[in-house]
Amino acid sequence: MQRLDKAFSSCKLFSRTEIAKVLKQRRVCVNEVVVTKPDFKVDLAVDKITLDGNIVSFNKYAYIMLNKPYGVVSSTDDGRDTTVIDILPSEFKRDGLFPVGRLDKDTVGLVILTDDGASAHKRLSPKTHAEKVYYFEVADEVLVDTAKEIEQGVLLKDGYTTKPCRVKLISSKSGEITLTEGKYHEIKRIFGAKGNKITFLKRIEFAGIKLDDSLGAGECRYLTESEIELFTK
Numbered sequence: 342m343q344r345l346d347k348a349f350s351s352c353k354l355f356s357r358t359e360i361a362k363v364l365k366q367r368r369v370c371v372n373e374v375v376v377t378k379p380d381f382k383v384d385l386a387v388d389k390i391t392l393d394g395n396i397v398s399f400n401k402y403a404y405i406m407l408n409k410p411y412g413v414v415s416s417t418d419d420g421r422d423t424t425v426i427d428i429l430p431s432e433f434k435r436d437g438l439f440p441v442g443r444l445d446k447d448t449v450g451l452v453i454l455t456d457d458g459a460s461a462h463k464r465l466s467p468k469t470h471a472e473k474v475y476y477f478e479v480a481d482e483v484l485v486d487t488a489k490e491i492e493q494g495v496l497l498k499d500g501y502t503t504k505p506c507r508v509k510l511i512s513s514k515s516g517e518i519t520l521t522e523g524k525y526h527e528i529k530r531i532f533g534a535k536g537n538k539i540t541f542l543k544r545i546e547f548a549g550i551k552l553d554d555s556l557g558a559g560e561c562r563y564l565t566e567s568e569i570e571l572f573t574k
């Protein structure tokens with residue numbers, strides 16, 4: 342058992358002073374009952390604690406799946422554009438959250454946000470070869486032979502040859518591409534090198550974690566236990 346204000350502050354959700362105010366505003370329930378006392382004792386393994394009606398996660402680290410909408414940037418702080426942190430609902434916000442890897446502003450889909458720097462670093466390390474799967478649409482037809490060439494590696498304009506990848510065509514102008522690296526604008530540059538143009542790009546999987554179909558653009562949820570295992574292994 343521990344004090345309610347301590348539970349919130351040790352998970353970096355609120356400082357002790359902030360949570361005292363939030364409690365006064367009658368926004369916190371423990372097992373469906375409003376609690377206003379900071380020293381109220383809770384057992385995080387058993388008690389259901391909600392803030393503004395939403396269940397609060399008291400895990401040491403937060404792991405969040407976001408379906409990034411179009412026009413939002415994958416950074417923590419941007420003077421001009423709306424960031425993935427800006428659009429998180431308040432109950433998901435906590436200090437130290439950052440997006441794991443980057444999607445372009447005009448790319449949509451799966452972004453994982455966490456404050457677990459060590460696991461994020463591991464997942465992003467080129468040594469781990471975490472697979473990233475994207476659904477793509479292009480302006481012009483992709484021939485089967487072109488898809489095979491892309492799979493073997495493509496020489497980009499800057500002299501870099503991309504690592505082997507997998508391409509599954511769904512139609513002549515759409516498909517899925519699986520990469521194990523994440524170079525700047527990589528997919529756009531791969532198709533550009535083949536004289537084609539990406540018209541739509543959506544990340545649908547990262548390190549074995551699939552984007553939840555039920556999340557609309559801009560919606561998020563916490564990773565499940567098995568997804569956290571895939572992320573932190």
Ligand code: URA
Nearest residue numbers: 445448526527528529
């Ligand atoms: N490749 C791109 O070109 N853009 C992305 O956002 C991700 C991969």
